[in-house]
Amino acid sequence: MKYNILIGGSAGQGMDTWAVLLEKIIKRKGYYVFSNKDYMSRIRGGHNFIQIRFGTEPISSHDPKLDIIVALDKNTIDFHTERLQENGVIICDQAIEIEDKRVLALPLKELAKELGNPKVTGTICMGVVLKLFGMNFDRVEEVFEEKFEKETTELNFKAFQEGYEYAQQQFHIEKGGEDQHILINSNQAIALGALAGGVGFFAGYPMTPFTSIMTYMSEKQEDAKMVVEQVEDEIAAINMAIGTSYAGVRSMTGTSGGGFSLMTEALGLAGIMENPLVVANIQRPGPATGLPTRTEQSDLSFILTASHGEIPRMVLAVRHAEDAFYQTVRALNLADKYQMLVIILGDQYLSDATETIKPYDFSKVTIERHIAGKESFKDGEYKRYQPTEDGLSPRIIPGKHRGQIVLTDSDEHNEYGHITESAEVRTAMMDKRMKRMDALKEELIEPDYFGVDHPENLLIGWGSMYGPLKEAVALLQEEGISVGTLVFGDIYPLPTKLLEKYSTTAKQILNVEQNYTGQLAKLIRQETGIHCSKSILKYDGRQMCSHEIYSRVKGEVL
């Protein structure tokens, strides 16, 4: 059982606030929830909407078919009614003129006025929605109480009840189970992972859709006794984080496309200094300012070589909110272990998509710093770039050892960190830095696979395509199509075992990506020689859903 609610209106109508409350109430009633947002880069006006899907089975992406439309304006009805089911309901104010037997026109504005606050329109709608599903009052008041002061809670609860009275039950739904989940989006998950993983310093500059990572950490900084600093630009952000990392603090920065472009020179700095650093890039459609509030997976090719020169790097894409937490923790540990740059890729879709997931298991989180002590001094002398077999030199914290200093440099340098132009030293240092990639390759995580054992049609994707691909494969399988999908989280270095296994028997390999050039397919070709026979690509700033993949696979491929 799954239902889908769309709430639409213009920016500034406050629907963000109450949609979050509605999601939370449904979740507390023991249902699985998945919600996503579609909004414009403006503060007032325009058309924004939120879709809340819920049900009694896990849900991993959004769906086009709607059961309820809550229309705070006429646009919402014009834009979305096409997707409404036959037995669906449109909730709107009676002032909106519309011919559709599915309309439930209510005196929303008047009711709100009577209650003394136009802002409660949304809460009235919330009451209507719950009644349509025949849900009771359980958990409603507590959710209001957690969000509002006493007076506002009372007002909202009253508004909620008014709405509830105005409707009749329309859908006969199964009861929810016990609420054992958390409801979280991937940006919050990255932030929580960073906090759990012991990040002591985070620097950044606001940019959608990255900002909410920093906002969450900033809110918790005092409690966690760590520091979040909003700096003058992204160049400062990354250079400052490299400074704190050099000084021994686990450090992280983050941004979105344009800011990442500004950071590129310093990615190389982290590389040549062998400074651990985690950078989160939450993608949005480029180039330049692009579509600031929309989604795309078009930074992969860029990120694989971003920064001049050659450095060791790891790139991993978060696939969903559960993954985002654990991958962030892992990124931090790998950065410290290999004294290198780890880039986390997210995107707007995931950053605004909340999911019900199992609570994180904090006992599984470890902090592995790999900081060396006195034992690392050879003949009583510390050398930051001491040659070793695996290319990793012991890293100590400057200031902690009397008589020992730590010198690091952006120029090519010798084992002491002093500038050199020696051909031999240069070669040795390049080898030293790049060698760690071999060890890293041994601990990659293979992509997730869903589908039949020997698929004739293999769909390949990465990051946020996880949910839509997983559901699309289920839809195709229902029709007896021999299909499977590999969804990459670790992307660079590219894990190849499962790819090789499934690609040998597949008759067709299709890459499904939110970009124009098929960037994952390109990487796969480069690393393995495996060619994708066809691409399913989208670059309009809106995330593909499972139905879209399903129909494009059937229409364009089969």
Added chain:
Amino acid sequence: MLDVKMYDSKDEIAWCPGCGNFSILPALKQALAELELEPHEVVVASGIGQAAKMPHYITVNGFNGLHGRAVPPATGIKIANKDLNVIIHSGDGDTYGEGGNHLIHGIRRNVNIAHFVHQNQIYGLTKGQGSPTTTKGQKTTMQFDGVRMDQLRPLALAVSLDCSFVARSFSGDKEHLVSIMKQAITHKGYALVDILQPCVIFNHVNTYKWYKENSYYLDESYDPTDKVAAFQKALEWEEGVPLGVIYKNEKPTYIDGVPYLNEGPPLVDRKWDPKEAEKFMEDFR
């Protein structure tokens, strides 16, 4: 006083013979020795340029980063470990050109750092192009008809930003330089010091002789706490280049404003168990 020899570096110095930088290096060693700061307690951070090679020529912790980007990592290092004495050595191009934005906000952030600018009014390492402080009209290896832009008054910029400590010294007067360096290092807050430093290869206008003849020392009657007077003083150049402490404003530093950093141990010593973050998960129940 510590032995200045303890700061000696074995690295071969790549400055040009006769360069003013050769006088700044011993002054720094002298200042550190007199302040009894041991090598492990000090970090010299820099960007890129001739001046920015300083971390290699002195045995203290060193961070030789990117051109124009000395301020952010130096800021980070101090935030990470408030027990370290963080000193920036970089050029006028590095500080006022490529890194101008960081300087502005570094001053606003007021982290306790001493920032020593080797002011040779030219891009030395890239062979003599105009810098933000090159005199208007001066011909350079790039500006064949002379620099077209107005000359920056960096110290006036600093005073306008209410920089906590603003001073100027001269590489040709070691005693003065050591004294100013010591004041800047011990000052609590962002301390910007412009150090006149002749570039003997590329700046044939602002020579050792020119600096000597065109500078003068601020005397005891000068009050560095008067902001408006300091701004006027910081604008002076053609009529004579003032040397000494131009502006001083003791105010809370960045770390003073973060109680748990101020009262607690240095950030680098923070103990953290992942389980401590478990409570944050309640936000998502």
